[in-house]
Amino acid sequence: DAGVTQSPTHLIKTRGQQVTLRCSPKSGHDTVSWYQQALGQGPQFIFQYYEEEERQRGNFPDRFSGHQFPNYSSELNVNALLLGDSALYLCASSLWGGQGSSDTQYFGPGTRLTVL
Amino acid sequence: RKEVEQDPGPFNVPEGATVAFNCTYSNSASQSFFWYRQDCRKEPKLLMSVYSSGNEDGRFTAQLNRASQYISLLIRDSKLSDSATYLCAVNAGTGGSYIPTFGRGTSLIVHP
Numbered sequence: 113d114a115g116v117t118q119s120p121t122h123l124i125k126t127r128g129q130q131v132t133l134r135c136s137p138k139s140g141h142d143t144v145s146w147y148q149q150a151l152g153q154g155p156q157f158i159f160q161y162y163e164e165e166e167r168q169r170g171n172f173p174d175r176f177s178g179h180q181f182p183n184y185s186s187e188l189n190v191n192a193l194l195l196g197d198s199a200l201y202l203c204a205s206s207l208w209g210g211q212g213s214s215d216t217q218y219f220g221p222g223t224r225l226t227v228l
Numbered sequence: 229r230k231e232v233e234q235d236p237g238p239f240n241v242p243e244g245a246t247v248a249f250n251c252t253y254s255n256s257a258s259q260s261f262f263w264y265r266q267d268c269r270k271e272p273k274l275l276m277s278v279y280s281s282g283n284e285d286g287r288f289t290a291q292l293n294r295a296s297q298y299i300s301l302l303i304r305d306s307k308l309s310d311s312a313t314y315l316c317a318v319n320a321g322t323g324g325s326y327i328p329t330f331g332r333g334t335s336l337i338v339h340p
Contacts, residue, residue, distance in 0.1 A: 145327065154315055154330030155272065168327055202271055206326070215260055215319055215326035219271040
C-alpha cells in the first residue's frame with residue numbers, strides 16, 4: 113500500500129523565483145491538502161483539492177496556487193518567492209466525506225524549501 | 229486566543245516516567261481530534277485519533293473533554309524513543325471537507 117509521496121525532498125531557490133512541488137496521495141485517497149510548516153510551528157493549512165477543484169483555502173496570498181490531476185496527484189506552485197517562504201511544505205491525503213476514519217490525514221515526507 | 233493551543237515545552241523526563249500533555253481548542257463545533265508525532269525534520273505521523281471521550285493504545289492514552297474544550301495525551305513508562313514533538317490537531321469542517329487546525333506542538337525529551 114503506497115503512502116503519500118512528495119518531490120523533490122529539498123529545493124533551494126532565490127527570491128523572486130517560482131517553484132512547483134508535487135504530491136501523490138496514499139492509495140485509495142482522493143483529497144489532497146497542502147500545509148506550510150515553519151521551524152518551531154505547527155503545520156499551517158494552505159489549501160485543499162478534491163475532484164480537481166480547490167475546496168478550501170487558508171490565509172495565504174494568491175502567490176500560492178495549486179492543481180489536482182485526474183489521478184488525484186497534486187501540485188503546489190509558489191510565485192515570486194520571498195525569504196519568508198522558506199519552510200517545510202507538507203502534503204496530506206485523505207478521503208472526502210464524513211466522520212470517522214475518512215477525515216484522518218496522512219502526511220508525505222515533505223519538501224524542504226530554502227529561499228536565499 | 230489561538231484556535232489550538234499547546235504548551236511548547238520542552239518536557240524533560242527520565243525513562244520510565246509518566247508524562248501528560250494538554251491541548252485546548254476554541255471552536256466548540258470541533259468534531260474530531262488527533263495526536264500526531266513529529267520527529268526532527270520529518271513529517272507528522274498519526275499517533276491516535278480521538279472521536280469520543282477517549283482512546284487507549286498501549287502506553288498511550290488520549291482523552292477528550294468537550295465541556296472544557298481540551299484533549300490530553302498521557303504517555304506511561306516513557307522510552308528514549310518517545311522523544312519527539314507531539315502535535316495536536318482539531319477538525320471542524322463542513323460538508324465533506326475537514327481541515328485540521330494544528331497546535332504548534334509540545335516537545336518531549338526522554339533522558340536515561
